[in-house]
Amino acid sequence: MTLRTATAIIDLPALISNFCYIKKQSPQGKVLAVLKANAYGHGLARIANALSESTNQADAFGVARLDEALALREAGITKPIVLLEGFFVHKDLDVIAEYELQTIIHNQEQLSLLCSATLAKPIKVWLKIDTGMHRLGIAPEEFRTFYGQLNQSKNVDPDIILMSHLSCADNAESQATPNQIALFNQVTEGLNKSKSLANSAGICLWPESHFQWIRPGLMLYGVSPISEQLSANQPNLKPVMTLQSSLIAIRNIAKGEAVGYGGTWQAPRDTTIGVIAIGYGDGYPRHAQNGTPVLVNDRIVPLIGRVSMDMITVDLGKNSQDCIGDIATLWGKGLPVENVAKCATTIPYELLCNISRRVQVTVK
Incomplete structure (x- = not known):
């Protein structure tokens, strides 16, 4: 008789299977795999390594905090890493530049700190627009000002990515997602830049939200991001x-x-x-x-x-x-x-x- 105490079994082949399913939903899109909160409890470096070493690889990783990004770099991860909450103080910018991290900009304080800093190399920026989530992001009417200042700053890589976040994408009946997509398109119209909008639910239910970058989180780990009532739309995922x-x-x-x-x-x-x-x-x-x-x-x-x-x-x-x-x-x-x-x-x-x-x- 062999007793087992509480054990979490992490199935990396299931992770790769889920990733391949996600790629099929947006074959031409790049994938920013979201690894925040210790890769949703699955092990930050473990998941990053698995998605770096497989035939189908993630194009970038998203984390919430700077310490998560540094932990990935220390684990030997060389792929692009995006700080999904951005940075909080001036000294973070030197670290971001040194470790070649990417950051979201979502408020005036971050913009001012970035533009006034003296950095050894430019930083790649994802500019976040609030299209209806009302959590992080600049107001649509601020977009041209922010975008112009970022374009003119020597601290900013010219390849700026434009993004927003869907608030109700798991509800196929809600008008909120079509409204957000329409506003995002309106605000960014005429700009030849990569864009990112779709989270896990957006990937499953709203193909018009895919753009150039998709950002799967929960579904990477084998959990459906949409209501069980939408049985016809349930993704083919395996628990990790x-x-x-x-x-x-x-x-x-x-x-x-x-x-x-x-x-x-x-x-x-x-x-x-x-x-x-x-x-x-x-x-x-x-x-x-x-x-x-x-x-x-x-x-x-x-x-x-x-x-x-x-x-x-x-x-x-x-x-x-x-x-x-x-x-x-x-x-x-x-x-x-x-x-x-x-x-x-x-x-x-x-x-x-x-x-x-x-x-x-x-x-x-």
Whole structure:
């Protein structure tokens, strides 16, 4: 009997399969693979290396923070790296230039710092326009001023990329995305520059948003970025992370007996419960509800009782043949993380990003 503690199995062939699927959606486009938040919990350098060494390679990588970009450079990644939040202070610019990073410009403070700096070499810029997300980006009426100043600055590589971000691309019925595409086209009309608009949902549902660069994030890791109701549009993706642990105890429970902290679940019948070695200390969602699916021996069993720091309990059923040491899959192959997220009133992004450091990692 071999017991397994919480383990995240990272399937790199699945990653490459997802990347190839993405490329087929935009054959002529370049791909900026989004690796922020430790590559959505999958391992920053691990994913970057896989997407650098395969036959189908990413053209650039996107990260949120400067330390993520430097970690990639230190890991030997030489491909272009884009800072998706840009830079925050003047001293960042010297580092960006030294390590040949690229940066988004999305506000006046960044523009002023960049144009007034003394740099050893120019920096490649992605100019972000707010077309409706209302988070980061310059107002459309500011675009010509920003673009003109960037074009005139000796600190800026002349190959400026124009971009925006879609807010409702996962909703095929929303008018927000057509409005954003139309505004983006209007603002950038007449400029012979590369453009970027499509996130994962845009790649799946809005081909007119693809332009020269697409920016897949969630779908790289095998998670659908669109509503399950849009069954005809569901992408052909494979989960890259499978989170597993094992049964460490099996107990017979009589009808009416309570399980877990607070006694919030009582057995509606005589049954057998299993205790699985995983909890919120590993990143399993604390607020997962009774009934959240867990895969044990090729069948779905329900989570019961409160999630503890190190353990969860499941109802294996009265006639269970399961044994201590059997593997339980919390999400991944055979159990989409989307299904678990729904039962935990959250989104797949949060579950993947919250895997803790004590979870063992195995790479296929």
